[in-house]
Amino acid sequence: MKIIGKITDLRVARTQKLLTMALLTLLCEQGQLFSNITVNEICDKAMVHRTTFYKHFEDKFALLSSTLTSLLQDYLQMNVEDRLRQPMQSIATILSGNVLERMVQNQKKDEGFKHFFRKYIEEIFKQDFMELKNRGKQFSLPVELAVEFHSGVISLLVNWWIHHFEENITAEQMDEYYYLLVNEKILLK
Template sequence: MNNNLINENLDLRIRRTHKLLFESLISLLTEKNFDDIRISDICDKAMVHRTTFYKHFEDKYQLLDFLLRQLIKDFEEKSLQYTPADNAKQYYTNLFRLLLEHMCENRKMYSVGLLNNGSAMKQLRKIVLECIKAKLEHDENNGIKFIVPISIIAEFYSPALVYSAGEWLEEGMPISIDQMVEYCDTIVAGLHITHDN
């Protein structure tokens, strides 16, 4: 048998096992608190043997961390759909809407893991930071002047957007995504100063 085919089959088995364990943990999180979930609960629901679990993960915390990294990667891939050429205000509101929608769709994972995981939140802020910096640099290259250096603007806005979205989720999403985006739009409105003539 071809070595590439063997590796491909192995990769498929690993991905299938990970998928089963992820789905099992997500399902269990709708029934009980993370602290109350045991490895045996995860394995039983996934129909995966405990020894198989331990071949892939040290414990449930490593499984959660791995799942959070996948969640952040998914957000990063979706964030790339907005190009720096987009209208400035529309770009920021689209990015914020995407973040809110992603948190809403994955609310259990965000509230259980991401909001209490410093390194995961840092990674999420970094993705938002890179998106904002790319947009600001594009705007500056097209004649828009800023009264504050781009790096400082990006460092200010990225944690603000992520923190605001996180608080909104933790408070039980008390207002609609549209209202949150409208607030963001109002704040961003004062960002641009002038165009070169």
């Protein structure tokens, strides 16, 4: 019985990996925007039937969320306080030379992708701030407001950085810009 469970788990993992790799391939193709990618295209690229796709994911946004979570594993395992103190340097460590960097570069003109990515980042910040709150950290304003504000600033900075990639701006410089834009007492109090 356990062996069958493992076989099933391997099949599920294989299917999800095929779908993830197909989406990544499509997202990294020059001129291919997430908003224009269809579930059928993903399934064709993965050689997976459309009904199988829907057994694993509600839609292409659920697949994108799962894909981002997979790509951001190292970032998500970093110390929460370090991520929040040096947000751009933390992001840079996982972006540099990664498929995520190519994907984000290629999707920089897709408003739908940028909106989704911002909401995704916002959810990470929400979890980070709630973890700090659970550890006893006191905030001088409502946590939800801090989350929305900081995720918006980070999203703005990431998008700006992507659009100015050729200027070789360092992650340290981007963190300086971050602290010029926000009240660092909110995080470092």
